Structure formats: structure tokens, C-alpha cells
Amino acid sequence: MENIILGAMALGLLWSVTTLGIYITYRVLDVADLTLEGAIVLGASVAAVILQQGGSPLLATAAAMGAGALAGLVTALLHVALKIPALLAGILSMIALYSINIRVMLGSSNLSLLRVRTILSPLMDAGCSKNQAALVAGGACTVTVVVGLYWFLHTELGCALRATGRSPQMARAQGINTDRSKVLGFVLGNALVGLSGGLIAQYQGFADVQMGSGSIVIALASLIIGEVIFSRGRSMWLGLTAMALGAVTYRMIIALVLEAGMPATDLKLFTAITVAAALYLPTAKEGLCQALMEEKKEEKRYAGHQSSVKALGRRHSG
């Protein structure tokens, strides 16, 4: 059991980098970017192929990040230069990446990293278990990314990016090149997704062309769980940290329901229902508030109506 929880936490931390990536596109830039499904596999396959060819783990991880950035750039250009709607641009990239990923893995759909040294190897040499090593590496990576994003989103460029997502019209009126901001957002978000994919491959010991399937929903589930439970849109520190906590919580929930006997094949259904429910939650809350407000307004209107009838009566008699 302890091992299961440790494993879930480790995987959660590695996935939290992806969640932070989707935070950039989905929350900051306000687009649903499906490039993620392909970019996470691209990161994994680029890292795997470099490691198999004897490249250093650090190089492999950095290349995974760079490859993700490139995937984001393609989507951004489809969207900004060719004016294809963002959702569709992401889908096109995702589909194209399926073929590209198999090419990257030299024609195979799966690469094993079993007898290859990875970024976790030095920690395991020092006596850590694989899960412990992944916790340390994933934790370090997540902290670095959270701090980095906090800094970046408060720079001039980061502020321009946030304004672009919030209100493109206002951003342009303030002299912000919104097209360039969007490109930056797509590139940054998918760079993180690629990095995450590279780390996940090294932890799991393989890269598989199917490993990205459903990843957008997993990332969204983590993001929404993080927001609903931990942040509720308060400070940005909290918002970013909530992404990591959400990813870990999601993995814990999954580990627990699997442990409780849910068939693994039902996992995607379970995730989809979780996300749908979590997405509905704010609407449900608002609906409830609105219903209460309406009731109050109705009372007031009735009272107001009464007084205006009286006023009319006075005018007529006067």
C-alpha cells in the first residue's frame, strides 16, 4: 500500500509539469489546446530515442522540452498565421504528431528503456528506490517550474500574455501584439508538456505512441481538482501550487479506486465523469446563488411595485 501511494505521488509530480503546461494554455491563454496529447508522447519518444542512442539523460530531458516547444509552435502558427480555430489547430497537431512520434522512435510504436541509464539513475545509485528517485526529481522539477512560472507571469511579457488571454481587445488597445503573445503561450505550455513526457518515459521505463491518449482529460482533471480543492482563484502562488497538488491528488484517487477493485479499463470513463462533475461544480454553485438572488429580487420588486402603485394613486388624486 505504501508503495502504491509513493508511486502515485511520484507519477503525480511528474504529471504536474503537464498540468502546469495546460494551465498556461487553458487558464492563462484561455484556449483548449489538444496539442498536449501528441506533445507528451513527443517528449517521451524524443527522450527515449536519445537515451537509447547513448545520449545523456540531461540532454534527453532538455530535448524533450525543446520538442514540446516545437509542437506548440506549429499549433500556434496554424492558429495565428493560418487563422485556424485554436481547438482545431490543436487537433491537427495531435494527429500529425502520432505519425511523427512513430518516426521519432525509428519506426516502432514502443521503445523500452529498461537497461538504459536515465535521469533517475544517479539517485538510485545513491540508494533511493525508483519511486523515491522520481519523487525527488519530480518534486525538484515541479518546484522549479512553479517558481519559474510565477516569475515569468509577473514580467512584462508574462503580463502581456495574461492580458491577451483575459481580453484580447484590451490587450491590443494597450499595444500588445496578441498574435505574438499567443505563440509564446502555446510554445511555453507545450514545452512543459514535452518535459513532463520525457520525465514520465524515464520513470516508466518506456515510451509508447499510445501513452498520450486521454492525457488532455487527465491534465484537465488535475487542473480542476487543484483549483476546486486548493486554490479557488486566489493568489498566483496558490494557483500554481494547486496545479501540482491537483495532479498528485488525481493520481492518489486513481490509485485508490484501482486498489478498491475498479477494472483498469474503466479508468478513462471514471476520469471523464470526474472532470465533467468538477467542471459543472462552479456552474451549479452559481446557479444556486442566482436562484437565491432571484428570490430576493422578486421580493424587492414586489415591494417596489407596491410603492409605485401608491405613488401613481397619489398623483391621480392630486
Added chain:
Amino acid sequence: MLDINHLSKRWGAGTLDERMAVRDVSLHLDTGDFLVVVGGNGSGKSTLLNLIAGVHRADGGSIFLDDVNLTALPEYKRASYIGRVFQDPLLGSADGMTVEENLALAVRRGKKRGLRWGVTAKERTEFREMLAQLELGLENRLQSKVGLLSGGQRQALTLLMAAAMRPKLLLLDEHTAALDPKTAARILALTKSLIERHQLTAIMVTHSMKDAAALGSRLIMMREGEVLYSAAGEDKRRLTAMDLLDRFHEEEAVGA
């Protein structure tokens, strides 16, 4: 200062719904002019403003601001010279960002944005002074998210963002139309004082004949994309809301 020559814009070119939104409009403003634009719905007054701001590209004609040819410049580049306030108070500021972050965005209009901090300590002090002049208590809410402010407060903030950086041209697109009468009056007073204090050249589109009569040094009335009537100097000063309303109905009758 502002030179608009034979500007035109048509919507739905080549379709049955083709319509001239702005028809061969020429206009010249001197530095310090405050032009009020009135007209009915679909008269082209907002389109004219959006053509100047660069939201839409003109089909014909040219727009010069001093020596700068704005005609083909993208919207974000024109922002270096132009400050804007929109009809919708929610449009002028980014709601997920703080008051100071919004002001900082405005200060950087026309400047290169890099990896320096988005708001500096020095700016924070300046912003506090600027906000204090609004007398809305916003100087104590620098770190508040703009989404938490009222419509009137947001419009005042937008006005400050647009005007206080002393743009060459200030564009106000029915910027009090969505506010309650009391707030609208307050925003108008603020508009007037900011324009006077910074000696701005401004164009204000409005539906209110009362405001059109009370404000501005010049006025034009538009219908179907054309300038029907214009007044300046003493003529403008003498105009009352009633005069404008009469003239408006007169023109409508001719148009019908």
C-alpha cells in the same frame, strides 16, 4: 494633427447586404481639439472610431496622426499613439489582473516588453498618486483584481489608463452609455478634467445630445456613413441639446 482623407469602409462587400458604413469622410483635428460625434444607430460613428483605432482596416482613404501614416498600421502599433475607452466597462481592463498590473500594461504602450518586472516599485508610488485623483479609493486597492471593481470604477480606471499616459489622441466610444446616470456624470466630469489637464486631443462618440452639447470644442453629426453637419468654435458653444435634437430629427426626416 489628425488628418483623415476620404476614408471609407463597406461591410459585406459583394453580398446582398453590402452597406457603406463610412462614406468618403474627411476630417481634420488640431492639437487640443475635442471632437464630439453624434448620430443614430448605424450612422457609422463607431466604425469611424474603430477605423482610426485600427480595429478595422479602411477600404479607401488615409489616416495620418502628425506625420505618422496610421492607415496600414496594425491595431497594437497604433496603441503607441492612441488611448481608448470602450462602451463596455468590462472591456477596457483585464479582470484577472490587479489594478496596478492593468495600469502597468498601459504605461508600457508603445514600449518593448521584456523580462523586467511587470510592475516596478517606482511605478507603484506613481499609480497611487494617479489613482488618488480619481477619488474612488482605488489608491488603496492596487493589489485588488480588477474583476472585483464596479463598472464605474473600472471605467474610471480605463479612462486613466487611456488618458494619463498622454496619448496623441484619445478615443472614447460611448464610454458612459452602459453606466447609471450618476456614475455616467462622474465619468464625464473625469473625462473633461483629464482632457483639460493633459491638453489631449480627443474624439468622443455619444448617443446623448445633452452630453454632446455640453462637452467638446467641435461636433459632427453622422448619418449613413456621412458627415451631415459640423460645428466648431462659437457655433459649437451655442449649441443646445434641443438644437441638436431638432437637427437630428430634421436630418432623419430628409433621410426617410
